[in-house]
Amino acid sequence: MILRRFLHEKSGILREVPSKDALPDGYNQAMSNEAIAQQLLELAELTDYVGDSPFKSRAYRQAARTLETLQTPIETLAEGGAAALEAIPGIGEAIAEKILAYLHTGAIPKREQLLQQVPRGILEVMAVPGIGAKTARQLHERLGVSDLQSLRNALMSSAASSILGAQKRERLLRLVELKHKSQRRTPLGFALPRGRELLQAIQQLEGVENALLGGSVRRMHEDVGDLDYLVATAQSEQVIEAFVRLPHIAEVYSQGANRAQAFLSDGLQVDLKTVPPQSWGAGMLYITGSKAHSIRLRQRAIEHGLKLNEYGVWRSGECIASDTEEAMYAALGLPWIPPPLREDAGEFEAAEEGRLPHLVQLAQIRGELQSHSTWSDGFNTLEEMAQTAAALGYEYLAVTDHAHMLGANGDPMTAFEQRRREIEELNERLNGRPYLLNAIEVNILADGTPLAPDAMLRTAQLVLAGVHDDHGQPPEQMTQRLLRALEHPAVDILAHPTGRRYGKRPANDADWARIFERARALGKAVEINGYPTRMDPPTPIARMLVESGAWITLGTDAHAVRDLQAMELAVGLAQRAWATPERLLNTRSRDALLRWLSDRRSER
DNA sequence: GCCGTTTTCGGCCCGACTGTTTTCAGTCG
Numbered sequence: 317m318i319l320r321r322f323l324h325e326k327s328g329i330l331r332e333v334p335s336k337d338a339l340p341d342g343y344n345q346a347m348s349n350e351a352i353a354q355q356l357l358e359l360a361e362l363t364d365y366v367g368d369s370p371f372k373s374r375a376y377r378q379a380a381r382t383l384e385t386l387q388t389p390i391e392t393l394a395e396g397g398a399a400a401l402e403a404i405p406g407i408g409e410a411i412a413e414k415i416l417a418y419l420h421t422g423a424i425p426k427r428e429q430l431l432q433q434v435p436r437g438i439l440e441v442m443a444v445p446g447i448g449a450k451t452a453r454q455l456h457e458r459l460g461v462s463d464l465q466s467l468r469n470a471l472m473s474s475a476a477s478s479i480l481g482a483q484k485r486e487r488l489l490r491l492v493e494l495k496h497k498s499q500r501r502t503p504l505g506f507a508l509p510r511g512r513e514l515l516q517a518i519q520q521l522e523g524v525e526n527a528l529l530g531g532s533v534r535r536m537h538e539d540v541g542d543l544d545y546l547v548a549t550a551q552s553e554q555v556i557e558a559f560v561r562l563p564h565i566a567e568v569y570s571q572g573a574n575r576a577q578a579f580l581s582d583g584l585q586v587d588l589k590t591v592p593p594q595s596w597g598a599g600m601l602y603i604t605g606s607k608a609h610s611i612r613l614r615q616r617a618i619e620h621g622l623k624l625n626e627y628g629v630w631r632s633g634e635c636i637a638s639d640t641e642e643a644m645y646a647a648l649g650l651p652w653i654p655p656p657l658r659e660d661a662g663e664f665e666a667a668e669e670g671r672l673p674h675l676v677q678l679a680q681i682r683g684e685l686q687s688h689s690t691w692s693d694g695f696n697t698l699e700e701m702a703q704t705a706a707a708l709g710y711e712y713l714a715v716t717d718h719a720h721m722l723g724a725n726g727d728p729m730t731a732f733e734q735r736r737r738e739i740e741e742l743n744e745r746l747n748g749r750p751y752l753l754n755a756i757e758v759n760i761l762a763d764g765t766p767l768a769p770d771a772m773l774r775t776a777q778l779v780l781a782g783v784h785d786d787h788g789q790p791p792e793q794m795t796q797r798l799l800r801a802l803e804h805p806a807v808d809i810l811a812h813p814t815g816r817r818y819g820k821r822p823a824n825d826a827d828w829a830r831i832f833e834r835a836r837a838l839g840k841a842v843e844i845n846g847y848p849t850r851m852d853p854p855t856p857i858a859r860m861l862v863e864s865g866a867w868i869t870l871g872t873d874a875h876a877v878r879d880l881q882a883m884e885l886a887v888g889l890a891q892r893a894w895a896t897p898e899r900l901l902n903t904r905s906r907d908a909l910l911r912w913l914s915d916r917r918s919e920r
Numbered sequence: 921g922c923c924g925t926t927t928t929c930g931g932c933c934c935g936a937c938t939g940t941t942t943t944c945a946g947t948c949g
Contacts, residue, residue, distance in 0.1 A: 369921075371921065371922080371931095371932065372921050372922095373921090374921080374922095374932075375921040375922055375932095376921075378921090378922085379921090379922090405922090405923095406921095406922070406923095407922085408921060408922050408923080409921090409922090410921055410922090411921070411922085445947085445948080446938085446946090446947065446948085447947085448946060448947050448948085449946090449947095450945085450946065450947090451946075451947085478941090479941085480939095481939065481940070483938090483939075484938080484939070487938095531949095542949090544949085569937095570936085570937050570938065570948090571937085572936060572937050572938090573936085573937095574935090574936065574937095575935095575936055575937070575949090576937095577937085577948085577949085587949070589936090589949090602934095602935095602949090603949095605949085607933095607949070610933075610934090610949095611933055611934095612933095613933090614933040614934065615932090615933070617933090618933080623933095623934085624933080624934080625933085625934055625935065626934080626935075627935095
């Protein structure tokens with residue numbers, strides 16, 4: 317939504333990053349990239365507020381975006397000094413210096429200095445949709461507005477009428493109230509079904525020839541700020557009018573001939589953009605973004621003597637491409653780039669050099685490698701889980717009930733044996749469609765020991781190990797803990813590596829490059845977890861994982877039959893990490909998977 | 921503040937919507 321996107325893209329106030337208190341001497345690598353990005357975003361906001369050059373704030377924002385998508389830890393690069401940082405596109409002498417200052421002192425001096433000059437809560441005032449730097453400054457200088465509360469007071473009194481018209485005051489008041497409902501970005505797993513439901517309603521509006529859910533959802537971004545729709549129509553105004561009247565829409569922010577912005581009742585923002593049918597491909601490109609990707613494309617157009625907008629590619633006023641995305645990219649001398657890669661994070665260079673990855677697709681997934689049943693904390697029986705996996709066309713389903721929950725009231729090994737017999741019986745009765753693997757998930761204790769009886773570890777067909785408590789250890793300790801778990805001969809897969817949970821806790825800090833390299837050397841796998849509130853590891857770390865060359869598994873962590881649908885999310889995260897099918901165990905047949913397991917077992 | 925096989929200075933993506941102290945600037949995607 318405007319509010320959340322604004323906070324995310326401009327000030328970064330609401331990003332899930334560790335608080336400053338949680339960043340002592342050793343920061344998490346990828347997370348400190350994000351922390352510095354947030355500082356730069358705030359610096360950009362402050363720069364706008366004091367009225368410094370808008371090109372400066374743009375440069376700060378650009379650098380912040382680059383840092384967010386950078387998979388190499390900034391500390392590692394900083395070891396090469398300022399010169400190494402300046403080799404990153406969009407980072408020059410001044411920003412390199414700021415990054416180094418942050419790494420050494422935990423603060424950017426320029427940001428600290430500006431914070432002294434501006435009202436305390438001005439960033440949250442500027443986060444209200446429709447209030448930018450100039451308005452915020454006027455509100456402060458003439459009415460003493462310094463935070464959200466004083467903004468609300470000013471809007472409700474007549475004092476604000478000297479600055480803002482009645483319509484604008486009323487609108488801002490509604491948006492300030494909406495802010496309470498829209499504190500965070502929505503995890504993709506929640507946004508996707510809602511977005512699709514609304515898409516169906518839009519597709520049924522009269523005059524709609526084609527409709528698409530674009531934006532960060534189409535790019536499979538782990539969390540989304542708003543839902544972006546594109547509609548192809550010859551009757552734009554009628555479609556817009558019908559759209560804002562849909563029962564889903566709670567509040568209309570703006571409405572014009574070609575675009576509408578509105579809010580759902582829970583504060584989620586919805587944008588709808590129309591294009592003439594012949595501009596469908598150009599519109600798709602526009603609505604999908606990312607912003608950084610679009611800007612690179614437009615710069616590229618200029619370099620080729622062309623112009624790119626949401627209606628097509630133009631040469632001296634004549635449209636040379638517009639109807640498909642493929643044609644748009646081709647007109648710019650590029651192959652079609654898959655949406656999950658569109659972040660200006662190396663996809664242009666890869667496209668030019670002909671090394672765009674052939675991303676893994678959902679249809680290539682032949683089985684599920686993390687699921688739970690009523691034998692531990694799942695809601696459905698083994699048979700129900702198996703039936704659903706069969707309906708999804710899976711060849712296999714690894715039932716990874718939590719080892720420490722088996723036989724909670726008695727002997728765990730007895731329960732494990734009982735479960736094994738039920739699995740065998742089901743495999744016979746279901747004719748191996750799907751084939752159930754007698755697997756377990758074990759907790760990794762604080763010292764790296766997998767928590768399960770030895771006999772269980774030895775006889776389970778597949779062992780997942782994951783951190784479930786004692787989160788937030790110092791990075792080196794967490795690194796040792798995960799390395800030790802990986803080195804245990806029984807462990808096959810490191811599950812949900814960083815432990816992050818949306819709204820609950822940030823990703824754990826560790827030396828991921830070292831951990832993934834060890835996994836690779838040991839021939840073990842690391843999981844990309846698609847459970848909607850996990851989506852673990854986050855994209856930059858997932859991309860490190862792919863680059864490490866280690867084996868990868870996709871798991872939904874399903875605790876109920878409906879959770880098995882989350883494989884789409886795991887695949888999306890893998891795609892954003894540039895994953896191809898080759899190193900993904902789930903793309904292997906049942907026999908190939910069993911061979912991988914037995915090869916590993918014989919090496920013990 | 922960044923960047924450059926046309927440039928170390930002078931550019932910096934493109935378009936839509938809102939409201940009016942402002943017929944453009946401010947704001948946003």
